[in-house]
Amino acid sequence: MSATAEPGPALLELDGVSAGYDGWDVLRDVSLAVRPGEIVGILGHNGAGKTTLLRLLAGLLRPTRGQVRLRGRDITRWHTPRRVHAGIALVPQGRALFAELPVQRNVLLGAFRRARNEAAAAWARLSADEPMLAARADTPVGRLSGGQQQIVANARGLASAPDILMVDEPSLGLSGVAVSQLAGFLQRLREAGQTTILVEQNVGLAARTCDRFIFLRGGSVIGTYAADELPREKLWSLF
Numbered sequence: 001m002s003a004t005a006e007p008g009p010a011l012l013e014l015d016g017v018s019a020g021y022d023g024w025d026v027l028r029d030v031s032l033a034v035r036p037g038e039i040v041g042i043l044g045h046n047g048a049g050k051t052t053l054l055r056l057l058a059g060l061l062r063p064t065r066g067q068v069r070l071r072g073r074d075i076t077r078w079h080t081p082r083r084v085h086a087g088i089a090l091v092p093q094g095r096a097l098f099a100e101l102p103v104q105r106n107v108l109l110g111a112f113r114r115a116r117n118e119a120a121a122a123w124a125r126l127s128a129d130e131p132m133l134a135a136r137a138d139t140p141v142g143r144l145s146g147g148q149q150q151i152v153a154n155a156r157g158l159a160s161a162p163d164i165l166m167v168d169e170p171s172l173g174l175s176g177v178a179v180s181q182l183a184g185f186l187q188r189l190r191e192a193g194q195t196t197i198l199v200e201q202n203v204g205l206a207a208r209t210c211d212r213f214i215f216l217r218g219g220s221v222i223g224t225y226a227a228d229e230l231p232r233e234k235l236w237s238l239f
Contacts, residue, residue: 010069011036011195012057012088012164017066019056020219025064026052028219034164037193039186041200041210048216050199051093054166057197058090059083085113087163093172093199095153099142103133106141106152110159119159126155129188147178154185164195171202183208 010033020026027049034040042050055061057068059080068076070086078086089110097106107126111119127134130151136144141152150170157165167186171179179202186209189196200206206213207227215223 009036010034011071013067013069013072014057015067015069017056017063017068019052019061019063021061026219027056027063030066030216030219030221032214032221032224034195034197036163036195037190038211039190039196039198039209041198041206041213042216043200043203043206043213044216046201049219050216051168052219053216054090054092054168054197054199057083057088057164057166059088081113084160084162087161089157089160089162089165091153091157091165091167091170093168095149097141097149097153097156100140102138102140103144103152104137107133107155107159110156113160118161122159122161126158130155130185145178146173147175147181150174150178150182151185158194164197165189166197166199168199169201170198171200171205179205 012034014030014032017030018025018028030049030053042053044050052061056063059078059082063076066076067074070088075083075086098109104123108119108123111122114122127137132148132151133155136148141149144152154167154170157167170182174182183205186196186198186205190209190211198206198210211227213225213227214221215225
């Protein structure tokens with residue numbers, strides 16, 4: 001497969017990165033770039049290394065080889081809090097919310113690096129964009145539907161005002177209506193110029209929202225394509 005060129009300055013770059021667990025590499029010699037303002041879809045079968053890639057970028061996993069750069073600066077050995085301060089946020093698979101805490105508290109946990117007035121302004125902005133947040137501000141998250149919980153998780157990721165938002169399998173377990181709402185959220189991110197990395201098994205959702213696709217197989221990049229190069233049926237063929 002031939003990969004498309006990646007013109008323009010990169011916000012985030014991986015150069016020959018390998019990483020894994022217990023001495024076994026899940027990612028193998030991965031090189032890729034993410035440019036400002038684009039939504040990049042990371043696609044591949046289960047076990048391809050997609051979640052491992054996001055864990056690596058979040059600083060939850062150290063590479064065995066290679067380099068990670070943010071705005072040209074080597075961040076390979078930076079720990080997670082430093083990466084959050086630098087502008088990288090992760091919405092993890094399964095959402096990882098605190099079920100007993102109310103919606104507002106869960107969202108504001110994402111703003112721990114910001115001053116109190118900035119966190120308050122972030123909540124005001126996010127709850128204006130997503131009226132459900134304001135309506136259920138004092139409701140324990142555990143009482144919400146799966147789609148509503150995903151909205152809370154997304155808002156928590158955005159509360160830190162990240163330069164790069166990474167979202168791992170957000171459609172997992174959601175109804176068709178909730179997936180459509182999620183697509184609207186991702187499209188609004190693109191309109192706002194929010195750089196986003198999306199790991200997703202739902203090809204239809206990815207096709208509706210991503211500017212570019214990076215395909216992983218066996219922990220390696222097998223192709224990088226612009227969205228307009230790939231009709232939806234070809235997306236399926238690359239899995």
